[in-house]
Amino acid sequence: MSLKQSLNSVEALYRKLERESYRAYHERDKIHKADHFYNFCITAQAMRDYFFERKGLIQNNVQQPYHRIWIQNEFLVAVSDIANTAKHFTLRDRKTKKEKKVKTKKVRVKKSKFVDVYVNKNSEISLLEVEVPDCIVTIENGTSYDMYSFTNEVLSYWYSFLRNNGVQIRKQPLRRLIGERT
Numbered sequence: 001m002s003l004k005q006s007l008n009s010v011e012a013l014y015r016k017l018e019r020e021s022y023r024a025y026h027e028r029d030k031i032h033k034a035d036h037f038y039n040f041c042i043t044a045q046a047m048r049d050y051f052f053e054r055k056g057l058i059q060n061n062v063q064q065p066y067h068r069i070w071i072q073n074e075f076l077v078a079v080s081d082i083a084n085t086a087k088h089f090t091l092r093d094r095k096t097k098k099e100k101k102v103k104t105k106k107v108r109v110k111k112s113k114f115v116d117v118y119v120n121k122n123s124e125i126s127l128l129e130v131e132v133p134d135c136i137v138t139i140e141n142g143t144s145y146d147m148y149s150f151t152n153e154v155l156s157y158w159y160s161f162l163r164n165n166g167v168q169i170r171k172q173p174l175r176r177l178i179g180e181r182t
Helices: 011-026 032-055 060-070 074-088 147-164 174-178
Strands: 106-119 125-138 145-148
Touching: 011 032, 011 145, 011 147, 011 174, 032 060, 032 106, 032 125, 032 174, 060 074, 074 147, 125 147, 145 147
Parallel strands: none
Antiparallel strands: 106 125, 125 145
């Protein structure tokens, strides 16, 4: 059961995932960017539970084949590491209580170059190179991804996975991603 009426389905949670990605990417403050990125990862991690509920896969034994697939995806492993370390601060083995090593090597905020595009009242386009905060995720094999690439991989995975499992996702309009009132 969902406590929030607007997040009452896996489709609604996927659309929230898109909004978190948009917010994180467009944020200019490094602390807020990191906050939005953590929110993205926590939401992406919750997609598993929402999918299981949608499909009525409540028992652990019927969930295991999905978990085996998901631990093979380096982006979902990183999402899990990021979300769980945010939630628990330190990950510990359930039996021994010893600190558990995460597979994701690191997440850091650094400055990246982007191009701002401006259009004036005469429809003339101006381009301005800017440096703004970006989150860089280094996964287990040492490959680093900028936040846009990382979140895009996660969104693409869940979109395809849901579609292949009979869940259709409606695209939301840009004004909803931006947060403009309708």
